[in-house]
Amino acid sequence: MLILPCPFCGQRDESEFVNAGPTKPSRPDANVSDAEWVDWLTVPENPIGYIEEKWWHAKGCGKWFTIKRHTVTHEIVTADVMPDDVGKRTGETT
Amino acid sequence: MAKFSAFSLAWNALSHHRNWTRYWQNPPLAKKYEVLIIGAGGHGLATAHYLAKNHGITDTAVLEKGWLGGGNIARNTVTVRSNYLRDESLPFFVKSVSLFEGLSKDLNFNLMYSNRSMIDVIQTYPKMREIRRRMMNGYLHGSSYSSIDVAELRRRVPALTGGGPESRLPIIGAMVHKEAATCRHDGVAWGYARSASTRGVEIHQHTEVKNLLRDKDGTIKGVETNRGTVLANKVAVVVSGHTTTITETAGLRLPIKSFNLAAFVSEPVKPLIDVIVNCPDLGVYLNQSDKGELVIGGAPDPGQSFRRDVKQNVFEEAVVTMLELFPAFRRLKLLRQWGGVLDIAHDATPIISATDIPGLFVSCGWWGGFKAVPAGGYTLAHLIATGQPHNVAAPFTLDRFHHLDFIVESGTTTAR
Amino acid sequence: MGYQATIKKLGFSAIFDIKGDASAASKRISHLGLVLPSEVNTATEKDGQYLCWVGENHWLLLAPAEKENQLLETLAPHDPAMDCRIVLLSDAYTFFTVTGNQADEILAIASPLDIRLINFPKNAATYSELFGIGGLIMRRRNGYLIAVERSYTDMIAIYFEKVVTGKG
Amino acid sequence: MIKAPFRLPSGGMIDRRKHIEFEFNGKAYFGHEGDTLASALLANGVFLTARSFKYHRPRGIMGAGVEEPSCLVELLGENAAGNHPATTIRLRPGLAAKSVNCWPSPNFDLLSINQLFSRFLPAGFYYKTFMWPNWHLFEPSIRQAAGLAAAPDEQIPAQHYETRYWHGDVLIVGGGPCGLLAALVASRSGARVMIIDENPHPGGYLRASQTMMNGKPALDWITAIRTELDANSEVTQLWDSTGWGYRENNLLMVTERNPSEAHVFQRGWKARARHVILATGAIERNLVFTNNDRPGIMLASAVQRYLNEFGVIPGRLPIIFTNNNSAYQLAHELQAAGTKVTAIVDSRPTDVIGSEKNGLEIPIYAAHQISTAHGGKHLHAVSIHAKDGVTKKLDCDLLAVSGGWNPAVHLFSQSRSDLAYDEGLASFVPDKQAQKLSCVGAAAGMMNMASAMDKTVSAITTILGELGFESPTFTLPELVPSPNYHLYPLWHVDGMKPGDKAFVDIQNDVTLDDIGLAMREGFDTVEHVKRYTTAGMGIDQGKVGNVNVIGNIAKISKKQPGDIGTTTFRAPFTPVDFGSIAGQRNGATVLPFRHTPITQWNKEQGAIMYEAGARWQRPGYFPIVGGSMQDAINTEANAVRFGVGVYDGSPLGKFDISGRDAAAFIDLLYTNDFNDLEIGMGRYGIMLNDDGMILDDGVTFKLAENHYLMSASTGFADLVFRHMEYLLQVECPNWQVWITPVTSQWCNATICGPKARDVLAALGTSVDISNKAFPFMAMRDGSVADMPARICRVSFTGEVSFEINVWPRHAEALWLRIMEAGTPFGIVPVGSETSHVLRVEKGFLSLGHEVDGTVDPFDLGMGWIMSSKKSHSIGRRSVDIRRSSGKQRRELIGLIPESGGELVPEGAPITPNGDRIASEGFVSACVWSVVNKQVIALGLLINGRARIGETVIIRDQERTIKAIVTKPCFHDPMGHRLRG
């Protein structure tokens, strides 16, 4: 069970979250070829090493966020907000 | 190859078993082979065996980065079954089960293949409908199911005391898939390796493929390993969860992701359950090995992973749901748990295919592929040798993705 | 037998879901005397009304039931103002209090949330996991206030009974 | 009361005033409070306690704790359970146990005949035989012989397992001197600390030895620490608790076996600490020589523990066999207790034996080894030999062996940290840590207590600093200096012959010969040896044997043990009850469930409740007295078609969607156009996923400009919410759209049927409900039966319907009023079975039936819903690509089966000519139609729309059923009724 850094709530247990897989490049334009579309749709990043992925704080604040996690060690190296900064976030931010 | 039999065992006992020979040889690594198979797991070794046996191709080397049979074949829950849903999948798995049935004799190696049936314990009507659909479609292809009532279920699995009328999901019925079997997983790798080696195939352990090598015209030329370059006319990537780590070195991108799937065993106990029990509604399945431990599996961890251990939350889910049907197991003890790295294709159906790189073949997407080892090897060997997909594996080529013609085996039963 | 903890299912409260721009939200509730919490996952309080900052642009307003009508009028939840949206959710939650010497034990069973004071201060209010589902947890004197989606009320009640008494 | 013959008159930490009667293999014995089953048996002179797994050789107790490889017992009576090492069972009144794996008794075991055949049963023998005629024939008898204890009984006494979380700063595993010290220092800094030990009492090696601290017995030091820890509310002490799993992010799994709360039987802790300290000590290994498994042969550390903790010396004529100096301590202590050790057989040369021998009045056979043990059911002598080959036989009834110490690196390794081979210890020690953890004490390979404690203090000081705590002052206890640990590895004794039974893995009966055989056959890595021989795969997971396996592989392959490496350490450290993993999640709460305010009423009416999507409980149908399920469904369906029915539609997912870009967002989600929708009106829409498959369908109302109320199907509402939030937060972060799930803020009762309007009128409503004023797909706010309500005119039945939405506080009252007002019109409640019939008659699609993850709207004949103006809606591109291949598709059709009134099973395939070949379609739903008075069905069929009028053949295994293909609608195709 990981500890995940929600950019809003801070460090929380993995069981509060939903994993949504690796980050995809942004949705292709309408004019891309079929092959490019199929590639975007079906071919994910799948490295041994760091992967950028999406998580949803489903049982928490509802935030979608991105982290960079190692697929073997499961170490998280970057996140929308780094673990150490979480919790320092105060004040009306908009 | 020394023949294995009760007689040879007795004969060798006289010399205190000093005269048994190696299962597989340890030859030096040559510069070039006709066929290179990357990965000495079940599928890779079976491919080597069938290339030699069915197609007479023996100038083959199997390259394995670790120890032979140490990948997923060492860590699966040994369920063999053919109860798939789709017309595209069924012929393949039916073929695999039938190859399994004759395999011990084919390999002259006791794989402890035990045709003991799988019982799907059903707790919701939608699941019942889905399994009955499997039953009727499977029947067309020679995969069977029959229905039993709850009383008969409890008679056949007396340890299953949960799921009564007062429980959260009362059992409403059960379906028996009688072709289902268990089999000594490690033995499958060893048996194929022994047979392939005897036929002249070389198996090189501790030989890790780092890169695929291509000719100027793009065709495959060989591989780069930690022990140097090895050339070949044809190369097959049969490394289960690690497929992309190899194909990407040649710029080949595949519609697969790697996941961690875990399993666990209880302490060994006296014979208790002689079928495979599968609970698709709760998501857990188990069988009892000949040594007595219960072998239990659940769902994969949804996060991509190349790690072989266990996520506590995923594991806990499997335990909780198992105890719902087997409340007495609360006092049974966990003995060991482990995981494997599997790849799952975008549509969750396997891939056995040639690729855009001439001479390069892949067999991947095997997240429930122990049962598929014989047919996977059989059909991949066919493809490598003839250049044409074998008819039972024809739907499994990469072409299907060009037009998003997915083979959707979703809602698939829990048992791998 | 069991833990020294008391679980009480509370009656109805007025609840409003506020989503949108912070300054707009602040304006919309200013007449209540409430200010927006300055720290995430905490609540401010005024006259029995609580304003919880539970998501990035998301607050939950809790008030005594008898204030519902008045709030409905003054907050104008049906007005989809472009900068902030207020939706009545009074019926959507059931509240329980968990109090007593061993309230912490019950929370430690129910939720993976780290409820130590340094992490979950006096004015804390956050969504987390509760017996496998999502729910709101607030610290209260001598215990906790928790809220779960109403449809789960019966299930949560069984869970509480089970863990407090150890039966089943 | 008979005195236990091997109990010393004094000493030990047992309470001699408290006698406990217990039963073993049917015989009664007495022990004391503080005993384990093993110590009590040994005290009573019960030495033959087990039979081995494969050969059924006689076995006794070898260890004193979790390392025990030999004596497993089954507990009887209350809390019956099997495969417990006798060494870990606390004696309690009424305890009854028996040996596992022998019949009828360990003394006379029928299967001991296996010993005669052992020559034919080498490692892996079964791979070589039992092939003819097939394995399945042999399997049952082999299975019967295997396994150890029986599984626990089905009768479980009322016991409560609990799981809980813990969060803290420092978690210490192991309550030996080093762990206690770490806990003490950490607790004084103000940190939140947890310390656990698997023994009922902390102390570790201190309890097993006669260590003096500050000139007093170490127990005083332990007591002082405990008193201080007890007073600190930030400290949690868990004794009789095993740390069994080390997970990611410093999550430790701990099973507490005897919690102080009486209502908790066992507790599983999920403990997370900022820093973990492993003070798990070391485990002694045995030595490999012929018959090294005979009852009477024990680990030296075990004998020492029996002596010091339990006041038992399990023999009169002890001999010590060692390759290191730690076992000399035992000789000293035995001597002090008045038992003279017959001899020390030390495989090391004389010149390395140092001060450890000072003061011992015992013959020391340096550079000697034991070649074989003599005795069958109990040891009576050993043969020893010198390097030069001279042999000698020495009588003995107790042999204490020490093959050296293995740091208990199990949890360290589980944390994914690296091990290294240490030549001096001839074992594996912690190397690089992968998480925030440290090892101290013997676990770190520090075998000298004084320096281990010293290092512990410096380690914990650094850790506390890193965690931001100030280090407290502290003075170390004074210890009597002891010699430094010294060992020469001895992987097996010299001069072994083929066929000698020298065990490397006692529990799984794996001999040195087996290792040799495996390696000859090509199984030459440690992982292969393990799997071929099963060494290390038993209940003890090879705690005393594994390093010997590695050493012997190294020896045979002429490599270093460090090059061989270990097998993978996996959880659990020792076996734990599954119950302690699952905790309170069982029975009614094994899965979540959800109720509506009407659930209770439904149950009271005797409704058969179904598990609907998203864990809602819904009525399937309302049985009628003396009638079948079909009768009940027909009654309900008839009511809706010809009178009036009502159902509780509350579980339907509902979302309030608003904001500046709400309209654009709705447009993105649905394949059809919504931009011309008028305020107060709703529209049916379909959402696709990116694969171009149907994700969900439902009706969305426009409440105001940029304000919508969306409904989603019950089972997919959560997925739809996730999908929408993803799009908004990830793909369209600059859009202003707010979504509030309002599923639980609104309940609805849907009145449907030709008389629905009459019932609504009878209820009384402020809304003009005439068809003209309130047309189909419109929505009105107003009151119904004096309750504030929102009425929607949608229809999932094909009849006039009024979906009356109220706040849940009013739901029950509304429902009762409807039943009351509807009675004159013959209203009946309707369950989901009937909803199914009604929607099939109308050909409305259902997720999970027609929509099975393979279809797009064109397949369903709903091409009209794929707006030609929108290429950007989610999933559109994939649909276009898929259809561009020109491959024939399965299309939705109706079917009239010629089944003589019998339902065709849903899911039945349609095959060309009814042959037993690949299908060309299937029956997605089949019901008895109350309007058509016949069986009707929906299905998907290749090219189906072009085949209307054709006869196709449905195949249910051997049975074939002809069916006529029709349009997929059997009732009111133009929709006049639902608009009426």
Ligand SMILES: Cc1cc2nc3c(=O)[nH]c(=O)nc-3n(C[C@H](O)[C@H](O)[C@H](O)COP(=O)(O)OP(=O)(O)OC[C@H]3O[C@@H](n4cnc5c(N)ncnc54)[C@H](O)[C@@H]3O)c2cc1C
């Ligand atoms: C917990 C678990 C339970 C399962 N249960 C079942 C079940 O009940 N039924 C079922 O049918 N299936 C099951 N499976 C799936 C099944 O185990 C796998 O699908 C199957 O074993 C995969 O094929 P394989 O044997 O060829 O793979 P593997 O055994 O994984 O073989 C791949 C080999 O490739 C090697 N390799 C990787 N990279 C390289 C490289 N660069 N160079 C050289 N060699 C390399 C690996 O070391 C490995 O030995 C389960 C899997 C797991 C993990």
Ligand SMILES: NC(=O)c1ccc[n+]([C@@H]2O[C@H](COP(=O)([O-])OP(=O)(O)OC[C@H]3O[C@@H](n4cnc5c(N)ncnc54)[C@H](O)[C@@H]3O)[C@@H](O)[C@H]2O)c1
């Ligand atoms: N005969 C000898 O010379 C000898 C033998 C052993 C130890 N020692 C000395 O004694 C000192 C021992 O001190 P120590 O504190 O390192 O070890 P220890 O052996 O005294 O204590 C370790 C404790 O950890 C517990 N433990 C281990 N794994 C556990 C788990 N997974 N869950 C819960 N509890 C677990 C054990 O039960 C034991 O009580 C060492 O420094 C060593 O020098 C000497």
Ligand SMILES: Cc1cc2nc3c(=O)[nH]c(=O)nc-3n(C[C@H](O)[C@H](O)[C@H](O)COP(=O)(O)O)c2cc1C
């Ligand atoms: C079907 C099956 C049965 C197993 N039974 C046992 C067992 O009885 N005892 C044991 O220690 N391990 C057992 N294992 C687990 C292996 O020890 C090991 O964990 C697994 O092969 C994965 O390898 P690894 O843990 O070395 O990564 C079993 C594994 C499988 C697949």
Ligand SMILES: [Zn+2]
């Ligand atoms: Zn959050």
